[in-house]
Amino acid sequence: AAPGSVSGATAFKVDSPYVRYADGAIESDYMYDTTIVSRDAETGQLKAKPTKVHYQFQTKTSVGRVGLMLVGWGGNNGSTVTAAILANKQGISWETRKGTQEPNYFGSVMMASTVKLGVDENLRDVYVPFNEVVPMAHPNDVVIGGWDINSMNIGEAMRRAQVLPVDLQRRVYDELKVLKPLPSVYYPDFIAANQEERADNVLRGTKQEHLEQLRRDIREFKQANGLDRVIVMWTANTERYADIIAGVNDTADNLLQAIADGHAEVSPSTLFAVASILEGAPFVNGSPQNTLVPGAIELAERERSFVGGDDFKSGQTKIKSVLAEFLVNAGIKPLAITSYNHLGNNDGRNLSAPAQFRSKEISKSSVVDDMVGSNNLLYKKGEHPDHTIVIKYVPSVGDSKRALDEYVSEIFMGGLNTISIYNTCEDSLLASPLIIDLFMMTELMTRVTYRVKSDADAVEPQWQPFHSVLSILSYMLKAPVVAPNTPVVNALAKQRMAMENIMRAFVGLPPNNEMLLEHKAF
Numbered sequence: 001a002a003p004g005s006v007s008g009a010t011a012f013k014v015d016s017p018y019v020r021y022a023d024g025a026i027e028s029d030y031m032y033d034t035t036i037v038s039r040d041a042e043t044g045q046l047k048a049k050p051t052k053v054h055y056q057f058q059t060k061t062s063v064g065r066v067g068l069m070l071v072g073w074g075g076n077n078g079s080t081v082t083a084a085i086l087a088n089k090q091g092i093s094w095e096t097r098k099g100t101q102e103p104n105y106f107g108s109v110m111m112a113s114t115v116k117l118g119v120d121e122n123l124r125d126v127y128v129p130f131n132e133v134v135p136m137a138h139p140n141d142v143v144i145g146g147w148d149i150n151s152m153n154i155g156e157a158m159r160r161a162q163v164l165p166v167d168l169q170r171r172v173y174d175e176l177k178v179l180k181p182l183p184s185v186y187y188p189d190f191i192a193a194n195q196e197e198r199a200d201n202v203l204r205g206t207k208q209e210h211l212e213q214l215r216r217d218i219r220e221f222k223q224a225n226g227l228d229r230v231i232v233m234w235t236a237n238t239e240r241y242a243d244i245i246a247g248v249n250d251t252a253d254n255l256l257q258a259i260a261d262g263h264a265e266v267s268p269s270t271l272f273a274v275a276s277i278l279e280g281a282p283f284v285n286g287s288p289q290n291t292l293v294p295g296a297i298e299l300a301e302r303e304r305s306f307v308g309g310d311d312f313k314s315g316q317t318k319i320k321s322v323l324a325e326f327l328v329n330a331g332i333k334p335l336a337i338t339s340y341n342h343l344g345n346n347d348g349r350n351l352s353a354p355a356q357f358r359s360k361e362i363s364k365s366s367v368v369d370d371m372v373g374s375n376n377l378l379y380k381k382g383e384h385p386d387h388t389i390v391i392k393y394v395p396s397v398g399d400s401k402r403a404l405d406e407y408v409s410e411i412f413m414g415g416l417n418t419i420s421i422y423n424t425c426e427d428s429l430l431a432s433p434l435i436i437d438l439f440m441m442t443e444l445m446t447r448v449t450y451r452v453k454s455d456a457d458a459v460e461p462q463w464q465p466f467h468s469v470l471s472i473l474s475y476m477l478k479a480p481v482v483a484p485n486t487p488v489v490n491a492l493a494k495q496r497m498a499m500e501n502i503m504r505a506f507v508g509l510p511p512n513n514e515m516l517l518e519h520k521a522f
């Protein structure tokens with residue numbers, strides 16, 4: 001195979017006394033520089049103190065065999081990503097009006113973007129593929145499976161989705177038609193009533209029995225395919241929010257008891273999260289609802305299992321998290337952000353119901369908070385731009401979503417600046433690469449442990465995994481779930497920088513910055 005087309009390929013080796021390649025792992029010593037700010041009690045002046053923290057990271061180099069189980073496998077995203085990975089894996093090209101089209105991974109930050117490694121002897125930048133900084137799983141090697149409340153096989157589901165070009169559909173159909181989703185959990189109260197006709201592949205029994213069946217499904221999928229690890233991802237319909245009720249879903253034990261009692265407020269997605277956590281399978285929520293209720297997060301922490309969410313950040317919100325950052329960092333004050341969406345796929349149909357729309361509205365709304373909060377020259381405490389979100393179901397546009405956004409900002413001397421954006425795109429072609437990135441980044445985090453060293457250590461500190469809530473996935477998510485007392489970052493450039501520099505830290509490389517001192521100081 002060509003370099004980079006298999007799991008675990010890396011583009012370079014680090015030559016440093018602080019990096020060791022041994023025993024199936026890369027181990028790095030890393031000085032983390034931060035600035036601690038305090039305020040002088042008497043003068044009120046800010047004091048900034050540079051500090052260093054000595055971290056050690058250990059990254060297992062063997063990726064092993066990894067599986068991805070999608071909840072909502074037969075949906076537009078699930079069938080599109082499955083068909084696209086198959087086409088990439090087998091090098092299946094197809095005919096279009098413009099000629100032959102080769103498969104690719106465009107839109108995946110891991111598979112189709114690069115990271116600056118450093119400069120060569122002529123001070124020219126050297127870039128490497130993002131997925132070759134540390135050993136990562138390659139999507140071509142992943143075994144895909146999953147559940148759907150609809151029994152349609154993945155070949156037919158791909159046709160129903162009407163996303164991929166018809167010649168490609170023809171070429172992958174035979175291999176996809178043998179893939180059948182496992183029966184799933186259907187509690188009609190959580191998704192729109194208009195989804196009912198799809199529900200012909202559902203588990204009978206109690207909530208506790210459902211939980212046990214999902215756990216068995218994960219174990220059997222792992223065993224049947226000889227997998228070292230399975231990652232579970234929710235790409236099923238958007239659910240309504242679950243009420244957070246004391247004694248029901250507020251703690252790990254209460255949540256487990258609520259499932260045993262068959263409590264009505266435990267959603268299907270939370271049941272999947274709990275099943276995954278108990279099986280040690282990382283769980284990522286690609287939809288906006290509050291799947292990761294406090295009890296689920298506590299359970300993940302207790303079981304040292306990984307969770308991430310919420311809601312794939314695909315089109316409109318991705319642009320918003322770029323544009324709002326640009327405006328605010330340019331000293332321009334957004335006054336109103338107004339977003340309209342028209343979409344005609346099954347997701348749009350489900351979102352035409354008020355409770356499901358409300359979940360999406362919440363997840364789309366918080367995306368400029370961190371940028372607004374960072375600039376107290378433009379915004380007084382508590383002040384916020386108007387932010388309105390409208391979603392309408394327009395069947396004839398199908399998966400080709402329209403997103404219309406207007407940004408009205410205050411500029412110099414009270415002037416106004418209005419930016420208007422009109423975006424058309426196949427929704428599932430945006431979301432599928434995010435599924436791949438979430439899978440790859442999550443898988444990586446299962447192989448990394450760290451410890452903090454200090455001169456005062458009497459005994460060696462223990463290696464430990466990162467926090468159960470994977471905030472490092474934020475780049476791919478609209479409303480990132482983070483660990484308690486951790487800031488939420490929405491700004492896209494910062495989110496990308498976090499992934500890039502954490503991966504560099506794993507191999508003992510300093511963070512990338514744009515100082516270019518080597519060009520300025522000679």
Ligand code: NAD
Binds near residue numbers: 071078150187239312
């Ligand atoms: P879709 O309606 O085509 O697919 C969802 C699938 O989930 C359907 O096949 C449905 O039968 C199945 N399903 C519903 N409830 C289920 C359950 N309890 N268990 C198993 N399967 C179940 O939707 P889609 O376009 O693939 O989007 C999937 C999700 O991703 C939606 O919630 C959507 O809001 C979210 N999302 C999509 C995008 C995007 O496509 N660009 C972006 C962000 C978020």
